[in-house]
Amino acid sequence: MAEITYLEAIREALDEEMARDPNVFLLGEDIGVFGGAFKVTEGLLAKYGEPRVIDSPISEIAIVGAAAGAAHMGMRPVVEMQFIDFVANAYDMLTNYVATARYRAFLPCPMVVRGPSGGYVRGGPFHSQNPEAGFIHTPGLKVVYPATAEDAKGLMKAAIRDEDCVLFFEHKYLYRRVKGVMPAGDHVVPIGKARTARDGRDLSIITYAATVHKALDAAEQLQAEGISAEVIDLRTLAPLDDEAIFNTVRKTNRVLVVHEDTRTGGIAGEITARINESCFAHLDAPVLRVTAHDIPLPYAPALEDFVLPQVADIVTAAKRLVQW
Amino acid sequence: MMSRRRRTSDGPGGQHLGDLLPLERKLELYYWMRLTRTLEERLVALYRQTKVVGGLFRSLGQEADAVGSCYALEHRDVMSPLIRNMGAMLVKGATPVEILKQYMAKGDSPTRGRELNIHFGDIGAAGATRGFLGQISPLGDMVPVMAGVTLSFKMRGEDRVGLVYVGDGATSTGAFHEGINFAAVQRLPLVVIIENNGYAYSTPTAKQTAAKQFVDKAIGYGVYGEQVDGNDVLAVYDCTKRAVDRARAGEGVSLLEFMTFRRKGHAEHDNQSYVPPGEIELWAKENDPIDRYVQVLRQREKVPQATLDDIDARIGREVDAATDVAEAAPFPQPLDALLGVYADPPAERPLWYREGADVSSLGKERAEGWGTWDASKGGPR
Numbered sequence: 026m027a028e029i030t031y032l033e034a035i036r037e038a039l040d041e042e043m044a045r046d047p048n049v050f051l052l053g054e055d056i057g058v059f060g061g062a063f064k065v066t067e068g069l070l071a072k073y074g075e076p077r078v079i080d081s082p083i084s085e086i087a088i089v090g091a092a093a094g095a096a097h098m099g100m101r102p103v104v105e106m107q108f109i110d111f112v113a114n115a116y117d118m119l120t121n122y123v124a125t126a127r128y129r130a131f132l133p134c135p136m137v138v139r140g141p142s143g144g145y146v147r148g149g150p151f152h153s154q155n156p157e158a159g160f161i162h163t164p165g166l167k168v169v170y171p172a173t174a175e176d177a178k179g180l181m182k183a184a185i186r187d188e189d190c191v192l193f194f195e196h197k198y199l200y201r202r203v204k205g206v207m208p209a210g211d212h213v214v215p216i217g218k219a220r221t222a223r224d225g226r227d228l229s230i231i232t233y234a235a236t237v238h239k240a241l242d243a244a245e246q247l248q249a250e251g252i253s254a255e256v257i258d259l260r261t262l263a264p265l266d267d268e269a270i271f272n273t274v275r276k277t278n279r280v281l282v283v284h285e286d287t288r289t290g291g292i293a294g295e296i297t298a299r300i301n302e303s304c305f306a307h308l309d310a311p312v313l314r315v316t317a318h319d320i321p322l323p324y325a326p327a328l329e330d331f332v333l334p335q336v337a338d339i340v341t342a343a344k345r346l347v348q349w
Numbered sequence: 350m351m352s353r354r355r356r357t358s359d360g361p362g363g364q365h366l367g368d369l370l371p372l373e374r375k376l377e378l379y380y381w382m383r384l385t386r387t388l389e390e391r392l393v394a395l396y397r398q399t400k401v402v403g404g405l406f407r408s409l410g411q412e413a414d415a416v417g418s419c420y421a422l423e424h425r426d427v428m429s430p431l432i433r434n435m436g437a438m439l440v441k442g443a444t445p446v447e448i449l450k451q452y453m454a455k456g457d458s459p460t461r462g463r464e465l466n467i468h469f470g471d472i473g474a475a476g477a478t479r480g481f482l483g484q485i486s487p488l489g490d491m492v493p494v495m496a497g498v499t500l501s502f503k504m505r506g507e508d509r510v511g512l513v514y515v516g517d518g519a520t521s522t523g524a525f526h527e528g529i530n531f532a533a534v535q536r537l538p539l540v541v542i543i544e545n546n547g548y549a550y551s552t553p554t555a556k557q558t559a560a561k562q563f564v565d566k567a568i569g570y571g572v573y574g575e576q577v578d579g580n581d582v583l584a585v586y587d588c589t590k591r592a593v594d595r596a597r598a599g600e601g602v603s604l605l606e607f608m609t610f611r612r613k614g615h616a617e618h619d620n621q622s623y624v625p626p627g628e629i630e631l632w633a634k635e636n637d638p639i640d641r642y643v644q645v646l647r648q649r650e651k652v653p654q655a656t657l658d659d660i661d662a663r664i665g666r667e668v669d670a671a672t673d674v675a676e677a678a679p680f681p682q683p684l685d686a687l688l689g690v691y692a693d694p695p696a697e698r699p700l701w702y703r704e705g706a707d708v709s710s711l712g713k714e715r716a717e718g719w720g721t722w723d724a725s726k727g728g729p730r
Contacts, residue, residue, distance in 0.1 A: 050504065076504050082534055087493040087527035094497020097472055097482070100504070102497075118524070121487050122494065128690050129464045130483040132472075164690050164697075188692035264694075 026207065032200040034174040034207060035065055035139075038181035039103060041211075043073055046101060049185060050077040052088055053105030062107050063141050063200055085114035089138060093123050093190075096136040101185055106140030109194060110154040123190045124165030137184045139193035142170070143235055143285055144317075144333055146198050149324035155234075155286040155317075160192050161263045161295070167216055168263040170194040172237035174205030176260055179214025187216060196234045203238070217261045219269035225255030228279035228346050231270060231296060233259040236283045236334060243339035252347055262292055270296060271304050278309040279346045283339055288316040310349035315342045366590045367417070367583025372650055378420060378582050379646060380660050382412040382639050385436035387664050388445050391672060392452055396617055399715060400676070402454040403465045408433040410580070410612035413638030414544055415514075416440055417585030418607070421593045422512060425475035427498050429482040429491040431514040433544060433611070435467050442471070442479035445668055449675035456681035472498070475509060488519035488549075492528030492541060499537040510596045512540040512589070517557050518549025520566065529602065533570045538596035540589065541572075541604050544579065546611035551623040564606040572602040579607030580638040583645070610636070683708040 029037065043049045051057075051066055057080040060067030070078040081088050085106060092102035106112045112119070119138065126132040144153035160166050167189055171177040177195065184191035222237055223244050230240040237258045244254040257273050259266065274280055280300060282293035297312040315334045323329055370378075389407050396405045408415060415436030419428055422441070430437050435448065450458035452466055459469035460483070470483035482498070484491050491513050499511040519525050520543055532539045543563045547554060560566060567574025573595065577588040585607060592603035610632040614621045621629065646652040687697045 079535075082527070082530055084493075084527035084531055086490075086524045087496060087531035090490060090493025090524065090528060091497030091500055091531060094494040094499075095501045095504075096497070097494075098498055098501035099473075100501050114523075117487055118490060118493065122485055122490050125485070127692065129460055129468070129485075130470055131460075131689070132470070132483070133692070167691070 026209070028204040028206055029174060030201050031171075031174040031177045031195075031203040031205075032063060032065055034178035034205065035181055035195060036067070036069070037207065038178045038185070039066065039069060040072070042182055042185045043069065043077065046185075048099060049101040049103060050079065050095075051103050051105070052079045052081055052092060054081055054083055054088075054107045056080060056105050061105060063197065065195070066105065085111050086118050089115040089118040090122065092136045092138070093118070093126065093134055096134045097126075097132050101135055103137040103139060103185060106138060108152050109140035109142040109156060110151045112138065112140060112156060112192075116159065119160065119166065119190070119192075120163045124163045126165070127189065128165060133188060134190050135188050136190050137181070137193050138190065139181075139195060141197040141200070142194040143196040143198055144322050144329060145235060147324060147326060147329060148197075148322075150321045153322040153329075155194070155284070157192070157194055157262055158286055158290055158292055161292055165189070166263060167191045167261070168194070169216060169261045170196070170234045171260055172196070172199065172203075172222070172234050172258050174203055175207060175212070176214050176220070176258075178207055179212045180216065180260065182211070182213045183216050186213070191216065194234065198235045199238070214260070217264050217266055219257055219259045219261070219266040221255065221273075222258040223254065223256040225253040226277060227253045228281060228343055229255045229257060229273040229277045230281045230283055230339065230343065231257045231259065231273065232283035233262065234285065236285050239334065239336050240283055240339055242336045243343060246336070246340050247343055252343065254343055265296070265299070267299060267303070270299065274300055274304040275307045278307055279349070280308070280312045281315060281339070281342050281346055282312060283315045283334060285317055285333060287319045288314065289319050291316050310346050313342050313346055315339050365584070365587040367585075367587040370583070370586070372652070375583075375646065375650060376652070376656070376660065378416060378586070379642060379657065380664070381416040381420070381436055381440050382582065382642065383661060384439055384445070384664050384667070385412045385416065386639060387661075387668050388439075388448065389435065391668050392449070393617065395449070395453065395672070401452045402715070403452070405452065405617035406432045406466055406615075407613035407617065408435055410632055410637060411544065411546060411609050412436050413582035413642065414542075414579035414585050414607040414609050417582040418512065418514075418542055418589040418605075420586055421590035422480070422510065425480065425508070426510045426512065426593070427472055427480045427482060427495070429495045429511070429513040430467065430484055431516055431519075431544065432467065432484070433516070433546070434514050437514065438467055438481050441481040443467070443469075443481060445671035446674050449671055450678055453675055453678070454680065455675065455678040456685065457678050461685065462681035475507065487524070489515060489522030489524035489528070491515070492525050493531065494528075495539055496528050496532040496535070496537055499532065499539045500535060503535070503537055508597065510538045510540065510593050512542065512593070514542045514544060516549055517543060517545045517547070517554045517563060518552065520563055521557055529570050529572070529604065533572045533602045536599070536601040538599070539602050540592045540596055541602060542589070543604065543606045544609060545606055546609045548611050548615075548624070550615040550619070562606060564604065567604040570602070570604065572604050573600070574604045574606070576606040576608065579609035580636050580641060582638060582642050680712065683711050
């Protein structure tokens with residue numbers, strides 16, 4: 026089997042699910058004729074035709090709202106935010122309407138909201154964001170954010186089959202940099218399960234998405250200095266895999282949480298609180314965080330790289346943790 | 350696409366679709382309008398007895414627009430009401446018992462105590478569901494959602510139409526704009542009704558839009574537009590039925606503006622101090638939709654007063670019986686709060702300090718008051 030990119034893995038998942046279930050359809054800006062800003066949906070209009078691949082007006086509220094309405098009626102919409110930054114326009118629809126639908130009105134809302142996310146790409150303030158925290162905070166939504174091509178495919182298939190709304194963050198830095206060989210057959214990765222990206226014994230680095238790769242690079246460097254770092258790739262951010270988090274804490278007793286999102290109100294705070302409440306006796310050091318600065322993401326490479334977490338930051342923090 | 354203005358009057362009676370309804374169906378319209386008013390009056394009584402837990406939203410003076418429009422739909426069609434469309438929900442099959450239980454936050458209400466007032470629905474397959482969708486409080490949001498509902502009709506080739514109500518205030522939202530534009534571009538079988546009742550909470554329409562009339566917006570969206578006297582139930586039916594027929598024939602979206610007036614406050618707590626003196630009284634005296642329709646039935650249709658009295662008496666018995674059932678219904682159990690946020694997992698776990706804790710005392714406190722309502726005085730401040 027040939028290697029395919031993270032981006033191609035997502036397209037393969039969309040293709041397979043559209044072939045499997047006639048209720049699956051795509052809706053978004055420039056996704057049909059043009060194939061999407063990053064070409065994730067390229068070729069799908071030609072294969073499935075216009076009713077199933079819809080080029081929408083520039084209307085994130087309408088895209089998400091229409092997906093919800095169609096989902097109530099038994100369809101399985103997968104909608105694209107051209108950049109995930111623009112999901113802010115649909116925040117009301119997602120948090121007030123979609124997230125509450127099942128609870129307040131027993132309305133099924135099986136839909137996927139996907140979009141290119143994240144920085145390290147010189148995209149500036151509106152093409153680089155990681156807005157996951159606001160949605161993790163909203164009961165009723167599920168949030169996934171894969172780091173590997175295999176997980177990108179398997180989680181997309183799981184998201185489309187889920188009975189509730191899943192926000193699917195795709196890291197655009199990984200789109201063409203990360204490749205993998207897809208497992209044969211119907212490859213579905215369950216939502217809500219973290220994965221051990223690297224085994225270690227001295228500390229645990231808990232992270233997700235692009236910073237999984239930063240953490241793995243850092244672990245390599247730490248290994249050269251005799252420090253064994255375990256890397257946990259969360260994969261799903263809502264619901265969090267508490268068991269996987271607590272297991273690694275009990276194993277290494279030292280935890281570094283890393284994310285590309287800004288610091289205040291980021292998910293690292295939540296993970297730290299859960300460890301504090303459930304695993305305090307297992308800690309040999311306080312939980313530390315490596316995150317972005319609390320700053321809108323700037324454009325110039327020197328500025329962006331300063332704001333975002335880098336491999337060296339993870340190494341520095343890991344050393345501090347093991348020396349505590 | 351064209352937009353036309355149309356004002357009808359009770360007049361001598363024309364040959365529009367409302368006039369052409371057989372008398373039996375005309376009397377059904379009367380039944381639904383009267384039931385709406387009587388049920389709301391019962392809710393006011395229950396509110397004053399503090400049996401309605403939250404706010405109470407009236408549609409006094411707007412019964413014709415809700416009932417006449419929804420009456421133009423078929424059972425398989427889907428309607429999304431606004432807070433003033435209890436009448437439309439009744440027409441579509443919502444029952445007085447359901448509505449009373451909702452307002453009273455009962456455990457076996459349609460939303461099992463999760464949502465307020467008439468925020469509940471029943472949609473899905475044609476025939477198996479009654480076809481009304483539970484609204485949410487952020488205004489305008491139901492327009493994109495109904496665009497999606499009708500998109501599913503189009504994709505599956507189903508012969509079904511959608512109808513969504515918004516108020517004058519919701520036309521100012523982004524959701525309204527995006528939703529109607531999307532539906533127009535996709536040529537979806539959707540009827541969008543703007544109920545222009547003069548006020549969005551306390552804000553008059555002059556502060557909502559610089560457009561001379563809301564129906565003018567139809568031109569901008571490239572959809573059919575029509576304005577109608579919202580207090581003339583037969584004219585409302587006629588206008589809506591033609592829009593529904595167009596949608597069913599594949600002719601796309603219609604934007605209808607119903608001219609009416611909100612004779613009560615935004616909710617029961619609102620003392621309407623912002624309405625110019627005399628305006629409410631004038632509408633009550635000269636333009637009450639039920640009074641007007643009674644005149645049509647009595648004078649033009651020669652319906653004996655006794656026939657209408659019989660309907661009123663039947664409604665009284667129905668509302669009494671529904672009230673008894675709703676009052677006897679249980680409140681939800683506190684732990685029910687944990688159920689059904691997701692399909693999987695089906696329940697959330699209680700926080701550790703609630704595990705096994707005594708929760709029997711929860712839920713006894715009632716809100717002191719909202720806006721200009723003062724619970725201690727049992728009336729507006």
